[in-house]
Amino acid sequence: MLARCAYIALTQNAMEPCRLAATELACRRGDRVLFSGLSLALEAGEALQVTGPNGTGKSSLIRILAGLMRPFAGDVERAGSMALIDERLALDEHLPLGSALDFWQKLDGCGVPDAALATLQLQGLLEVPVRFLSTGQRKRAGLARLLNSGRQVWLLDEPLNGLDDQARGAVEALLALHCGGGGIAVVASHQPIALPGQKTLHLPNFTA
Amino acid sequence: MKALMALLRRDLGALLPGSSRGNSLLPLLFFLAVSMLYPFAVGPEPELLAATGGGVIWVAALLAAILPLDRLLAPDVESGFFDQWALRGIAEEVVVAVRLLAHWLSFGPFIIAAAFPASALVGIDGPTLHVVLLGLLAGTPGLAAIGIIIAAVTVGLKGGGAALSGLLMVPLAVPLLIFGAGSLSTGGESGLALTAAISLVLVAIAPFAGGAAIRAAREG
Numbered sequence: 134m135l136a137r138c139a140y141i142a143l144t145q146n147a148m149e150p151c152r153l154a155a156t157e158l159a160c161r162r163g164d165r166v167l168f169s170g171l172s173l174a175l176e177a178g179e180a181l182q183v184t185g186p187n188g189t190g191k192s193s194l195i196r197i198l199a200g201l202m203r204p205f206a207g208d209v210e211r212a213g214s215m216a217l218i219d220e221r222l223a224l225d226e227h228l229p230l231g232s233a234l235d236f237w238q239k240l241d242g243c244g245v246p247d248a249a250l251a252t253l254q255l256q257g258l259l260e261v262p263v264r265f266l267s268t269g270q271r272k273r274a275g276l277a278r279l280l281n282s283g284r285q286v287w288l289l290d291e292p293l294n295g296l297d298d299q300a301r302g303a304v305e306a307l308l309a310l311h312c313g314g315g316g317i318a319v320v321a322s323h324q325p326i327a328l329p330g331q332k333t334l335h336l337p338n339f340t341a
Numbered sequence: 342m343k344a345l346m347a348l349l350r351r352d353l354g355a356l357l358p359g360s361s362r363g364n365s366l367l368p369l370l371f372f373l374a375v376s377m378l379y380p381f382a383v384g385p386e387p388e389l390l391a392a393t394g395g396g397v398i399w400v401a402a403l404l405a406a407i408l409p410l411d412r413l414l415a416p417d418v419e420s421g422f423f424d425q426w427a428l429r430g431i432a433e434e435v436v437v438a439v440r441l442l443a444h445w446l447s448f449g450p451f452i453i454a455a456a457f458p459a460s461a462l463v464g465i466d467g468p469t470l471h472v473v474l475l476g477l478l479a480g481t482p483g484l485a486a487i488g489i490i491i492a493a494v495t496v497g498l499k500g501g502g503a504a505l506s507g508l509l510m511v512p513l514a515v516p517l518l519i520f521g522a523g524s525l526s527t528g529g530e531s532g533l534a535l536t537a538a539i540s541l542v543l544v545a546i547a548p549f550a551g552g553a554a555i556r557a558a559r560e561g
Contacts, residue, residue, distance in 0.1 A: 155519070219421065221421030241429070
């Protein structure tokens with residue numbers, strides 16, 4: 134189903150297993166410590182859902198794991214290539230979806246986007262400028278960028294927002310396939326999502 | 342290398358006049374409009390125009406370089422491009438350096454070309470035009486570098502960033518203006534050489550200053 138890019142990810146995995154571990158993480162926003170003493174360790178093939186109400190620091194945790202935000206305390210250990218999906222699409226709004234995705238395909242060196250587009254049902258939208266896409270379509274476009282990147286560690290911030298049931302099923306299937314191929318996924322979501330292993334981390338348990 | 346070309350192609354697609362974002366012809370038209378207004382404002386005496394025209398072209402070039410600043414980096418930070426580049430191991434410095442080149446290409450050569458009709462409008466003669474053109478060639482990379490540093494520093498500001506960039510740009514561009522436009526009155530090479538030297542220093546520090554500013558904005 135996922136042609137060559139997923140295959141590239143798999144062969145990379147075979148050479149060098151990915152790993153994501155955090156020890157005693159703490160996160161501070163302004164004067165508030167959102168969470169502290171948080172440790173996690175994910176080996177190749179594992180997935181983790183981060184749960185918790187709004188404002189408990191799910192997105193901050195994802196950004197810390199991605200290395201885009203410095204933790205207030207603690208360390209993150211990363212092995213393998215990282216990919217991030219959050220509410221910001223990183224696709225040029227004025228370009229047709231096809232050209233916008235094409236820019237990232239050039240950077241990531243992936244030339245076979247068709248499988249990902251078919252899974253996410255985006256083929257009919259390639260000529261539509263990104264700014265005209267609906268919430269759910271934008272989310273799916275972001276996932277297409279993620280699939281084409283062929284990365285080992287997926288960090289997904291609310292990937293199910295705005296998706297219909299069918300697209301939700303597709304995301305769950307993609308996650309299962311990714312982890313089955315030796316990838317790691319961390320999914321921050323307040324909605325239930327079926328993940329391989331069904332490991333969860335409830336953030337309010339770590340609030341000070 | 343492939344990544345750099347992809348970045349440069351995207352930047353040029355967004356910044357070059359007549360590109361998909363569409364409004365980047367404005368700096369050029371603005372430059373010509375200022376040169377056209379000047380004779381109307383000060384009167385048609387040829388001596389006065391010839392003596393001051395070169396300086397007016399310089400001021401118009403500086404003002405035209407301010408116009409694209411708010412669209413230079415902020416949209417890419419807001420829509421998450423810099424985060425995605427960081428995850429792929431593409432440093433902010435590299436992105437800013439490529440953007441600096443694209444920014445200069447999208448206004449420098451066009452301003453230099455537009456200096457020909459502008460020189461006719463403000464009535465300066467051949468030798469003066471020669472010094473103006475060399476000065477702009479030496480000075481516009483410096484203007485682009487100041488612009489990109491300011492765009493990076495103001496990247497986290499919500500609203501009001503555009504006006505502030507303009508205000509910041511003017512004092513920082515004063516050295517370039519003094520030596521660039523000053524070379525007109527001395528007729529000389531030392532002014533041009535100093536302009537080029539300032540430009541080189543600015544171009545050399547801009548990627549590092551810009552990259553640091555963008556990283557600092559991400560932490561905030």
